[in-house]
Amino acid sequence: MCELLAMSANTPTDLCFSFTGLTRRGGDTGPHKDGWGVAFYEGKGVRAFHDVDASANSRLAEVVQTHPIKSEVAICHIRQANVGEICLANTHPFMRELWGRYWVFAHNGQLSEFQSSPGFYEPVGGTDSEALFCEILNHLRSHCDRNDSAEVTTQHLVELSKTFAGQGVFNLLLSNGDWLFTYCTTKMASITRRAPFGPARLKDADVIVDFESETTPNDIVSVIVTEPLTSDEEWDIYQPGEWRLWRKGIVEAKGIAVNEQSGTAAN
Template sequence: MNANTPTDVMFSFTGLATRAEEHKDGFGIAFFEGCGLRLFVDHHSARVSPVAELVKHYPIKSDNVIAHIRKATQGVVSLENTHPFVRELWGRYWVFAHNGDLKGFAPVLHGAFRPVGRTDSELAFCWLMQELAKAHASVPSVEELTATLSELVPRLAAHGTFNMLLSNGQALWAHGTTRLHYLERKHPFGPAHLQDEDVRVDFAAETTARDRVAVIATEPLTRDEPWIAFAPGELKVFVDGQLLVRSETGRLTHA
């Protein structure tokens, strides 16, 4: 989730946690609070994890959130292999989560970014951080980061399925290889029903006219909102709850 103001994420997290019957090999959620970051992970399913119950009762309000439910393809079911993963670069936290399976990906890591666990996902994250650090001598803009990521991400996707979310607290980048959808909530807000649970929220009663929220998920979390599918190989960036797109001049502007 990416928003223009700290926003409650529990409605979406409830819908995501319901899908942990198949993706039962761990869950995690990371959310930014200013320059700080809170991270909760557990290698147990979100359906039974006491950590998930804690999260459901924690008053999470954030403008950038990444949550993940794991179905292990590489690496055993363990805490160190549980997404999201976190690293520091340029004095900011970076958070990454990945659905997919990368084959034959064995990069040379020669910098400060090394995986703790044994997943292809964390390895890909460390490589991305290494290459971003090499590409920019100082803190880049969101536009510059997006341009660099648009060159790096296809090199990862060439090894298999690479559906990923990445955030540094300023923006949220999302790449889809197979299945990924996004939704922008904005004024006028209305009610929404979860796809997998009998839970309903009237966002009109919870928001102001200036609020904007973008939600990205593998499959739509609600059944009565206009979700849009990513095209295969598409990289999108969201800032302040809005999708940014390249203009005719090549600059990023709000869609």
């Protein structure tokens, strides 16, 4: 499996602290050594970095850790390869344009029964994750409109997630730069930091940060991960089948997507 990291904030914020903790799991404290990637939204643009080296040993990851790129939405992924060779084409997060916006996607899991359908978007690499991303965008392109509200688009994403979750493990991060959609079948956690801010210590690196010195009283910053990154904060654990729509660091909508065949949350 892989590990995910995302951020949603109400003001441009850097990801250095959380990214440093996650990268240690890529070949040091964890087995996810088959490449990594991160995408930062800056307005409608995206600054993206990908590398096939283990993130714990990547010189490029060191640059990202020490260069405070400010963003309101960011998505990161460290890979433990299951499907597809280790190469840049198979390195998350993946990105495509839809309705004049860049959409960014990262996935943790594997769907043994998934079969993609032909459509406008096609995968470049050989992962089921990228094929899933293309399937999602093809569905939205056919069934939604660029002027649809986030609520309408989210309902389509919930139904698609429910279907995919019935085929295997489907932990998802998806953003168009305005909002961030997250879906969990097995593992996902979040934390929302706001005033009064305090210190936090990473689990995977000997790093402590005092958020009070890095923020203003109006800042709201939420971090979503596969496994909690800090040892001294209380994280909110997702339930199996839970989805959340984040915007500006706040959950705007959430729910439990139920598998209609079994009557239980998909997992």
